[in-house]
Amino acid sequence: MPGRILVIDDEPQITRVLRASLSAQGYDVRTANLPEEALEVFREWPPDLVITDLVMPGMSGVEICRAIRSRGATPVLVLSVREHERSKIEALDAGADDYVTKPFGIQELLARVRAHLRRAPERTASAIEAGDFVVDPTAHSITVQGKPVHLTPKEFDLLLHLARNAGKVMTHRALLTAVWGAQSAHQPEYLRVFVGQLRKKLETETGRQYIQTEPWVGYRFIPEGRAANEE
Numbered sequence: 001m002p003g004r005i006l007v008i009d010d011e012p013q014i015t016r017v018l019r020a021s022l023s024a025q026g027y028d029v030r031t032a033n034l035p036e037e038a039l040e041v042f043r044e045w046p047p048d049l050v051i052t053d054l055v056m057p058g059m060s061g062v063e064i065c066r067a068i069r070s071r072g073a074t075p076v077l078v079l080s081v082r083e084h085e086r087s088k089i090e091a092l093d094a095g096a097d098d099y100v101t102k103p104f105g106i107q108e109l110l111a112r113v114r115a116h117l118r119r120a121p122e123r124t125a126s127a128i129e130a131g132d133f134v135v136d137p138t139a140h141s142i143t144v145q146g147k148p149v150h151l152t153p154k155e156f157d158l159l160l161h162l163a164r165n166a167g168k169v170m171t172h173r174a175l176l177t178a179v180w181g182a183q184s185a186h187q188p189e190y191l192r193v194f195v196g197q198l199r200k201k202l203e204t205e206t207g208r209q210y211i212q213t214e215p216w217v218g219y220r221f222i223p224e225g226r227a228a229n230e231e
Contacts, residue, residue, distance in 0.1 A: 003117045004045070007031045008038040008052040008064065009079065018051065021106050022113070035059035039067055047074060049116055051109075054080040054087050054099070062087065062094045069095030073140065073153045075116040079104070092193045097154040098180060115181035128163045131223025132206070135163045144210075149201055154179065158194050162211070162221035171218040195219060 005027050007018045015031040022029045030045060032038035035058055042050070050068055054061035061078050068076055078091045078099040088099050097116065100109055127136040134143045137160060142149050151159060157179045162170065172191055176184045184190060195211055202210050208225030 002026050003048040003113075004028045004030075005113070006038065006041055006045070006047040006050045008035065008050065008056075008061075009033065010053060010056045014053070014079075017106075018109075021110070025110060027113075035064055038064065042068065042071070042074075046072075049113060050074055050076045051113075052076065052078055054078045054091055060087075061096075062090050065091050065094040065096045069152060073156075075153050077112060077116065089189070089193060092190070093197070095152050097152065098184075098190075111181060112184075128160075130163060130166050132208070132210075132225055133163060133223050135160055144202055145206055147205055149205075151198075151201065155194055155198055155201070159198060159221075162219070163223065166221050166223045169214050169218055169220050175218060191219075 002025070005022055007015050007022070007029060008031070009015050009018075010033050012033060015033060019029045019031050030041055030047070032041050035056060038052070050064075052061045052064050059067075061080075065076050065078070068074055075098075076096045078088065078096045079102055080088050080091070080099055081102045091099060098112055100112060127134055127138075132145045136142070140153075140156060142151060142156065142159065158175065161175065161178045172188050175191060176187065180187075180190055199209070199211055206225065208227060210222055210225045212220040212222055214220055
């Protein structure tokens with residue numbers, strides 16, 4: 001099997017469609033219509049990827065993201081209707097890695113699933129030592145000035161790509177394609193959220209800035225950092 005996927009949605013029709021579509025691609029799929037039931041399945045049957053609706057009765061998709069993230073680094077893809085833009089940003093802040101807007105095409109969803117599951121075997125390269133950083137893809141760990149920093153899977157993927165291209169200007173399109181796949185090349189909101197989260201985590205302890213914005217172009221990673229008050 002290419003991977004284990006847990007699907008969470010309070011609409012049985014959606015879970016049935018996703019189970020059928022994902023199973024046809026060879027994935028091992030389990031579904032849950034209630035958030036509490038989903039977390040129980042997650043504990044007993046650790047999946048490689050979670051797909052969850054964002055708006056459900058009881059526990060919300062944002063709360064599910066937080067609960068899953070507190071237990072580890074399993075990638076989370078959320079489903080949301082277009083009107084709930086604010087909730088999508090909250091989900092990303094809570095640890096979600098990606099989202100798909102309802103109604104969605106099954107081929108787009110499958111492409112995103114493949115992109116997320118493909119990341120796992122790619123995280124098996126030599127550690128990168130640059131400036132204040134040691135980034136170890138195999139251990140999925142990062143230290144800054146010798147201090148460990150906890151990152152979500154997508155935060156780690158983004159930092160890893162930046163670290164591999166330290167000093168270079170990486171365009172929005174290049175970063176989106178490398179980290180989220182070609183289908184996300186025109187969705188810069190991913191970068192705004194995740195770069196903001198990375199900056200907060202990396203700079204809080206050190207007081208130094210490591211990710212420089214190149215207006216209208218992209219971002220540059222400076223592993224030596226610079227003082228937060230520098231222009």
